[in-house]
Amino acid sequence: MEIPLELSQTQYKFLTSKARFAAMIAGVGAGKTFSLCLRAVMTAMENPGSHGTIVASTYRNLGDFVIPMLTGELWEKMNAPDGWDELTTSFNKQSLIANFKNGSKIYLRSCDRPDDLRGPNLGWFAIDEAAKVSGKVWRLMVARLRKPPEKGWITTTPRGRNWVWEEFAKRKRRDYEFFTGATEENKALTRDYIKSLKESYSGSFLNQEFYGQFVAWEGLVYPQVAVDLHHLDAPEDGITSEYRYGVAGTDWGWADPSVILTGIVGTDGLIHLVDEYYVKKKPIEDIAEAAYEYHKKWGIRTFHCDPSRPEYLMEFRQQGLDARKGKNAIDPGVAAVHKQIDRGLFRMDFNRCPETVRELETYHYEEDDTGQVLRDRPVDRDNHCMDALRYLVYGQSKAGHASSRRGFR
Numbered sequence: 001m002e003i004p005l006e007l008s009q010t011q012y013k014f015l016t017s018k019a020r021f022a023a024m025i026a027g028v029g030a031g032k033t034f035s036l037c038l039r040a041v042m043t044a045m046e047n048p049g050s051h052g053t054i055v056a057s058t059y060r061n062l063g064d065f066v067i068p069m070l071t072g073e074l075w076e077k078m079n080a081p082d083g084w085d086e087l088t089t090s091f092n093k094q095s096l097i098a099n100f101k102n103g104s105k106i107y108l109r110s111c112d113r114p115d116d117l118r119g120p121n122l123g124w125f126a127i128d129e130a131a132k133v134s135g136k137v138w139r140l141m142v143a144r145l146r147k148p149p150e151k152g153w154i155t156t157t158p159r160g161r162n163w164v165w166e167e168f169a170k171r172k173r174r175d176y177e178f179f180t181g182a183t184e185e186n187k188a189l190t191r192d193y194i195k196s197l198k199e200s201y202s203g204s205f206l207n208q209e210f211y212g213q214f215v216a217w218e219g220l221v222y223p224q225v226a227v228d229l230h231h232l233d234a235p236e237d238g239i240t241s242e243y244r245y246g247v248a249g250t251d252w253g254w255a256d257p258s259v260i261l262t263g264i265v266g267t268d269g270l271i272h273l274v275d276e277y278y279v280k281k282k283p284i285e286d287i288a289e290a291a292y293e294y295h296k297k298w299g300i301r302t303f304h305c306d307p308s309r310p311e312y313l314m315e316f317r318q319q320g321l322d323a324r325k326g327k328n329a330i331d332p333g334v335a336a337v338h339k340q341i342d343r344g345l346f347r348m349d350f351n352r353c354p355e356t357v358r359e360l361e362t363y364h365y366e367e368d369d370t371g372q373v374l375r376d377r378p379v380d381r382d383n384h385c386m387d388a389l390r391y392l393v394y395g396q397s398k399a400g401h402a403s404s405r406r407g408f409r
Contacts, residue, residue: 010181011035014153015042019177021142023130023168024155026212027183028197032155034077036126037070039153043124044104045087047149051105052124055117055141057132058354059110062096066128067108070098077188111137111351114233121146130154132357134231134350135163158214159361162227165214182211205362219364219373221334221386224341227357232347234274238297239264243272246298247399248291249326249392250305251384252312255280258287260303261356261388262294263396271340271396273348274298276385278355284315292319304395306387326391330378333390336397356385 007015014024014035026032040054054070056062071091075083084091091098096108109117111133117140125141127133141152156164168178184194197210207213239246243264251259260277275298277290294300300321305313307325316323327333340346350357363386366377378386 006187008181008185008187010179010185013179014155015039017177017179020150020175021152021168021177023153023164023176023178024181025158025164025168025178025214026155026181026185027210028157029183029186029189029193030181030212031186031188032157033065033069033128034074036128036153036155037066037074040070040106040124040126041074041087043149043151044100044106045102047104047123048102049104050123050149051107051120051147052126053107053109053117053122053141053144055125055127055133055137056108056110057129057351059112061129062108062110067096070106070108113236114140114351115236117141117144119144123147123149124151124153126152127154128156130156131159131162131164132156132350132354134227135166136231136233137351138163138167158208158212159357160208160226161214166228169214180212184210205364220361221363221365221378222337222341222360225346225360227350230341230347231350232272234272234349234352235264239299242266243299246295246300247271247392247396248294248298248300248303249388249390249395250291250303250316250323251387251391252306252309253280253384257355257384258282259355259384259388260287260291260294261353261385261392262298262300263392264298265396266345268345269343270345270347271393273353273356273389275349276353276356278385284309284312287312288315288319288321291316291321295321302395302399304391306391324395327394330390331376333394334378336394337389340393340397353385356389359383359385 010024010026011031014022024032024035040052043052044050054066056066071084075081087100089099089101098106114137122144145152168176183197201210204215208215243266246262246264249261257278257280261273262275263271263273265271275294291303303316303321303323304326305323307328313323359382363383364379366374366379
């Protein structure tokens with residue numbers, strides 16, 4: 001299949017790699033989703049009758065980025081606006097299956113429910129923003145490769161040294177290749193955009209988000225959290241007998257997102273984060289309705305809330321919810337989260353809590369003018385899930401002690 005456009009060096013290497021497993025590890029805006037979709041179409045055309053799957057980290061990302069790229073933007077970039085219609089016979093928006101004229105099929109799926117990825121044998125798969133999903137998704141897809149050409153690809157901006165680093169970069173492996181690239185390689189981006197991006201990032205974050213490098217982030221508040229150590233799938237149908245009850249942390253916002261972070265508490269004191277609500281510009285009435293639905297599904301006993309809006313707590317209480325003021329001081333909350341993690345009593349579903357994962361990977365302490373980390377001062381930016389996490393864990397630690405004294409354990 002001819003590619004009538006100019007590619008970056010990283011894109012070209014990824015698209016022409018003959019390795020069984022290939023990865024494009026690049027900065028934001030470097031053309032990763034475009035490259036993934038183009039590789040998928042090329043493979044479907046070069047292997048008539050083949051079946052493959054494109055996997056997105058969430059259903060929202062599938063609908064917002066992958067599908068528009070696959071069915072529209074890809075062809076506009078190649079100056080072939082009718083290309084998708086010329087190659088396919090149908091695209092079912094309910095089943096999310098694209099049927100090609102040569103008998104090939106592309107299935108479009110998300111990782112919101114990883115076990116749903118199990119199914120028929122595949123010839124190939126491709127995972128977009130792979131660092132945002134758990135290693136379990138990768139293993140599930142590899143196990144489905146039982147037909148030609150038996151290949152798998154990922155594109156992603158790196159997220160520390162997680163399973164992507166373990167699979168592709170930690171050591172040289174037969175049949176594995178990865179290619180790194182910077183945001184500025186994308187010639188479609190304006191100089192002003194690239195300049196503003198470089199000016200807004202610094203240090204390890206610049207190396208990761210702009211240059212696409214695997215970095216061990218310096219000054220993270222919770223550096224010990226890792227998908228391979230702390231991922232645990234949420235129960236599919238709500239709270240189960242293994243858990244005692246649910247608990248939630250809530251942070252208010254408008255222009256910034258409002259967050260409800262839900263955990264379920266095990267009989268041993270484990271806190272397992274299983275769900276998140278992360279939305280902007282929603283009135284408190286809508287947030288309270290969402291909170292009530294989480295309460296019903298997860299058996300939430302108490303919502304530990306941002307204390308800055310007492311009228312919002314009253315709205316929760318009018319829904320019959322136990323809403324209490326959270327501990328606003330940062331240090332005690334951070335200490336409570338560290339204690340929970342260090343005791344081995346912290347788990348989360350990395351697929352169901354994507355914004356929490358993203359903030360965990362970037363929530364860091366400030367640095368002074370010499371670059372020294374100020375361990376008593378987390379950066380007050382993009383930390384809404386982190387605030388909700390503090391309220392949740394600190395509030396539960398106090399409630400747990402009180403329950404223990406009353407003999408409820």
